[in-house]
Amino acid sequence: xxxxxxxxxxxxxxxxxxxxxxxxxxxxxxxxxxxxxxxxxxxxxxxxxxxxxxxxxxxxxxxxxxxxxxxxxxxxxxxxxxxxxxxxxxxxxxxxxxxxxxxxxxxxxxxxxxxxxxxxxxxxxxxxxxxxxxxxxxxxxxxxxxxxxxxxxxxxxxxxxxxxxxxxxxxxxxxxxxxxxxxxxxxxxxxxxxxxxxxxxxxxxxxxxxxxxxxxxxxxxxxxxxxxxxxxxxxx
Amino acid sequence: xxxxxxxxxxxxxxxxxxxxxxxxxxxxxxxxxxxxxxxxxxxxxxxxxxxxxxxxxxxxxxxxxxxxxxxxxxxxxxxxxxxxxxxxxxxxxxxxxxxxxxxxxxxxxxxxxxxxxxxxxxxxxxxxxxxxxxxxxxxxxxxxxxxxxxxxxxxxxxxxxxxxxxxxxxxxxxxxxxxxxxxxxxxxxxxxxxxxxxxxxxxxxxxxxxxxxxxxxxxxxxxxxxxxxxxxxxxx
Numbered sequence: 001x002x003x004x005x006x007x008x009x010x011x012x013x014x015x016x017x018x019x020x021x022x023x024x025x026x027x028x029x030x031x032x033x034x035x036x037x038x039x040x041x042x043x044x045x046x047x048x049x050x051x052x053x054x055x056x057x058x059x060x061x062x063x064x065x066x067x068x069x070x071x072x073x074x075x076x077x078x079x080x081x082x083x084x085x086x087x088x089x090x091x092x093x094x095x096x097x098x099x100x101x102x103x104x105x106x107x108x109x110x111x112x113x114x115x116x117x118x119x120x121x122x123x124x125x126x127x128x129x130x131x132x133x134x135x136x137x138x139x140x141x142x143x144x145x146x147x148x149x150x151x152x153x154x155x156x157x158x159x160x161x162x163x164x165x166x167x168x169x170x171x172x173x174x175x176x177x178x179x180x181x182x183x184x185x186x187x188x189x190x191x192x193x194x195x196x197x198x199x200x201x202x203x204x205x206x207x208x209x210x211x212x213x214x215x216x217x218x219x220x221x222x223x224x225x226x227x228x229x230x231x232x233x234x235x236x
Numbered sequence: 237x238x239x240x241x242x243x244x245x246x247x248x249x250x251x252x253x254x255x256x257x258x259x260x261x262x263x264x265x266x267x268x269x270x271x272x273x274x275x276x277x278x279x280x281x282x283x284x285x286x287x288x289x290x291x292x293x294x295x296x297x298x299x300x301x302x303x304x305x306x307x308x309x310x311x312x313x314x315x316x317x318x319x320x321x322x323x324x325x326x327x328x329x330x331x332x333x334x335x336x337x338x339x340x341x342x343x344x345x346x347x348x349x350x351x352x353x354x355x356x357x358x359x360x361x362x363x364x365x366x367x368x369x370x371x372x373x374x375x376x377x378x379x380x381x382x383x384x385x386x387x388x389x390x391x392x393x394x395x396x397x398x399x400x401x402x403x404x405x406x407x408x409x410x411x412x413x414x415x416x417x418x419x420x421x422x423x424x425x426x427x428x429x430x431x432x433x434x435x436x437x438x439x440x441x442x443x444x445x446x447x448x449x450x451x452x453x454x455x456x457x458x459x460x461x462x463x464x465x466x467x468x469x470x471x472x
Contacts, residue, residue, distance in 0.1 A: 110303055110304065
């Protein structure tokens with residue numbers, strides 16, 4: 001029995017059960033019914049381009065052929081980037097050390113027709129310097145209770161953010177967060193809060209107290225998922 | 237009466253009458269029925285991100301407000317980038333000096349789920365050095381009869397290509413052509429021919445004789461329009 005990991009499944013904002021689709025494709029290739037375990041769930045509509053998942057197989061197909069073989073059985077909206085063999089005790093979720101998400105804002109004068117489903121358009125010029133100051137308050141260990149979807153499970157909402165960044169690429173503003181885990185909607189709410197800072201509706205120096213308040217109503221709105229990317233999942 | 241130009245209409249590969257949609261939006265803004273004249277037609281499905289079009293108006297809306305006003309009446313798949321006032325004798329098609337097209341190939345190992353409708357995926361590794369030599373043969377004035385869709389009008393098929401380029405951007409290969417005009421399907425057939433050079437099916441040194449032969453069957457196939465971009469239209 002060998003243990004495989006798959007890296008990178010990508011999807012368009014559309015109702016597809018990615019896990020089920022990949023399990024079905026693996027069955028077509030190997031004849032085996034496998035349980036695919038991903039590093040975690042992403043919000044519906046998010047592009048999980050750096051997702052990692054593992055499964056067990058007895059197939060004697062060489063590991064380096066798995067990605068192309070599985071892709072041949074998948075819709076084009078889901079692509080496996082590569083497969084690797086791992087130790088049998090490897091677990092995509094439990095062994096995950098950190099994840100990196102990106103939220104892509106288009107802050108150009110008119111927005112883009114072509115990328116309209118891949119980025120979030122803000123027509124008003126954002127103050128990026130204030131956003132850069134604001135994002136630093138999210139670094140470190142915090143209780144992000146005020147930055148998760150209401151009604152989600154009551155387990156600990158403490159998460160540690162290791163690294164934050166705001167990257168300007170022409171008319172695009174990319175918000176990047178690396179942490180040990182993210183709550184449901186958390187990146188989208190942080191991005192929404194940073195946009196309000198960029199618009200001057202929230203002052204950057206208020207962020208610390210907004211986080212501390214654990215009050216969802218003080219944070220910004222939940223931005224739509226189509227501009228959010230899970231770009232990297234890292235292991236020990 | 238003032239003469240306006242609009243720059244940049246973009247579309248998704250979908251059946252939309254872009255000209256009609258924009259004329260309708262202008263009518264909603266100005267109350268006037270205008271004739272919009274573009275620099276030329278693009279093949280259906282092509283992204284005309286650098287398209288230029290002109291129309292006459294008596295509206296007293298300031299020129300710099302036109303793009304945002306028209307966009308407010310358009311579907312998000314069409315965006316005007318900017319409007320400028322021009323001399324009344326300006327004509328988007330007759331005064332056009334040169335156009336630049338890009339054809340985007342994804343030559344990565346598995347292709348991209350997210351950009352699948354915006355680029356052309358070639359799973360086999362292309363020989364870029366050979367493609368770079370091949371594209372140079374297209375520069376200069378040639379009769380491109382062998383590089384146009386069959387059955388199209390019988391006017392002169394002589395065109396002048398001023399500049400060519402092949403740009404490598406990670407797993408992407410971008411073919412760029414600047415010329416005084418392009419025949420129907422011409423860029424897509426040139427791109428198809430270059431892909432065959434990259435695959436070793438056509439030798440780069442054969443290109444001169446393929447062009448000279450004016451024989452459509454000797455050139456490569458017509459690649460799909462969804463990876464083609466009209467990026468720039470330039471005037472005197």
